Amino acid sequence: MKRSFTWVFAGMLVAVFLVDSAFAGIIQTDEAKKWASENGKARQSFSFIVFGDNRPTSPTRPLPEVLDIILKEISLIRPDFAVNIGDLIWGYFGTPKQARDEFSAFTKRVYKYTPDVDMLFVAGNHDTPSEEIQRIYRELFGQKLYYNFTFGNSHFVMIDTNFPRSLLEKGQKYGFYNVNDGEHELAMVDWTKKVLGQNAEHTFVFGHVPVFSALTPHFGEHPKSFTTRGNRDDLLKFLLEKKISAYFAGHEHIFYAQSVGETKFFTLGGGGAPLYGPTTGGYSINTGEGPDYKTLKSDPEVEHGGHAKGHHYDLHFPAGALSIFSYMLVTVDRDKVSYNLMVPHSFEVTYLKGNDGLSVESSAVIANTTPYEWTLRGVTFLMPYSEGGYEVSGSHVGFRDWKAKPAKVAPEILEVEKVSDSLAKVRVMATIPGSNSIDVFLKVK
Ligand SMILES: [Fe+2]
Numbered sequence: 001m002k003r004s005f006t007w008v009f010a011g012m013l014v015a016v017f018l019v020d021s022a023f024a025g026i027i028q029t030d031e032a033k034k035w036a037s038e039n040g041k042a043r044q045s046f047s048f049i050v051f052g053d054n055r056p057t058s059p060t061r062p063l064p065e066v067l068d069i070i071l072k073e074i075s076l077i078r079p080d081f082a083v084n085i086g087d088l089i090w091g092y093f094g095t096p097k098q099a100r101d102e103f104s105a106f107t108k109r110v111y112k113y114t115p116d117v118d119m120l121f122v123a124g125n126h127d128t129p130s131e132e133i134q135r136i137y138r139e140l141f142g143q144k145l146y147y148n149f150t151f152g153n154s155h156f157v158m159i160d161t162n163f164p165r166s167l168l169e170k171g172q173k174y175g176f177y178n179v180n181d182g183e184h185e186l187a188m189v190d191w192t193k194k195v196l197g198q199n200a201e202h203t204f205v206f207g208h209v210p211v212f213s214a215l216t217p218h219f220g221e222h223p224k225s226f227t228t229r230g231n232r233d234d235l236l237k238f239l240l241e242k243k244i245s246a247y248f249a250g251h252e253h254i255f256y257a258q259s260v261g262e263t264k265f266f267t268l269g270g271g272g273a274p275l276y277g278p279t280t281g282g283y284s285i286n287t288g289e290g291p292d293y294k295t296l297k298s299d300p301e302v303e304h305g306g307h308a309k310g311h312h313y314d315l316h317f318p319a320g321a322l323s324i325f326s327y328m329l330v331t332v333d334r335d336k337v338s339y340n341l342m343v344p345h346s347f348e349v350t351y352l353k354g355n356d357g358l359s360v361e362s363s364a365v366i367a368n369t370t371p372y373e374w375t376l377r378g379v380t381f382l383m384p385y386s387e388g389g390y391e392v393s394g395s396h397v398g399f400r401d402w403k404a405k406p407a408k409v410a411p412e413i414l415e416v417e418k419v420s421d422s423l424a425k426v427r428v429m430a431t432i433p434g435s436n437s438i439d440v441f442l443k444v445k
Contacts (some may be wrong), residue, residue, distance in 0.1 A: 026140075032158075050330065155199075202332060358384060369435070394441070412429045
């Protein structure tokens, strides 16, 4: 009996994935323009998530569990799209078959946990360590290695700071070079200059390596970012002249932010790969030198937050940098942009009842472990298909009497996706106050 139920349920899951007409996922670089014109048309307000550096610890190891959590949360938040800023796999010194298997492990996770969110990519050094593996990357993620698209009122420019060294000149490594990927009339530097001439309310630029390296800000022997200051300055000049809104990078497995004028520079390398450096700058925590709680070190140019002893680099770690797993939610609202750094486990959904495609009633507790109120647009339930529709309600528990009270903001049904004659996926929007949970109840009408 149990076995037959398992098979029935497994069959339904397969049906969900096969019949789902809204099936989203990886947007090939070559398709990005078309995708953006269809999905972003006339949008003045929208949101996207930036995450990356989710490679495993070492060759042949599984992808980090943190990646699964981040993907689940992307699904729950349900932004308009997500951008991964590179280093999906280990890649280095692997065979083409091994690289393909590693990419496959990544895309499996995406389709398992984030099947309904469109995702765009920029290449990291681990994704394209050789021309051979770069060819596989291009086959899977698109031939164009630098590309742009306009989504609503914003222009997105994606560059490749990690061409394999065999394609670069002597002495060049990570950086902004005038390489042509064979898909453009202009090589990348000339192309970037040209496309940055395009007008938009906001311009966002993405590349794998940070413009402002937290760990090696003074370049030197083994910089963790751009190989030379001069090359970095070439890109920086373009970005500042254009007054872009933000440049997003990863590569350094930390969070770091810096601004020049109105332009923000974010390092968001906390997608699950091993973290670099002590947990936080300032205070000398985890450095073997402190902690020193009396001295708040705030100027990374003047004060070191400490050095990560024992790490294979003698890393500078400025105050303000955070060696934590994280991702960023960016919200564009007409002429305004807000940037929210999120940590995994910000939201947790526990299904208490139903969600099996069979029960006429389902319920779930949705916890918000952040101090802020958030609206999640991707809380989904598997329900029997109902011509008459569904009814949704929400409640929270009183702190004093432990009794259920109506949710301050009632949940709403956003979408009913008919999977088959007997099965539907119902998507609910739920607003959860900071440091609190709400119950969502869904039933067939
Ligand atoms: Fe990297």
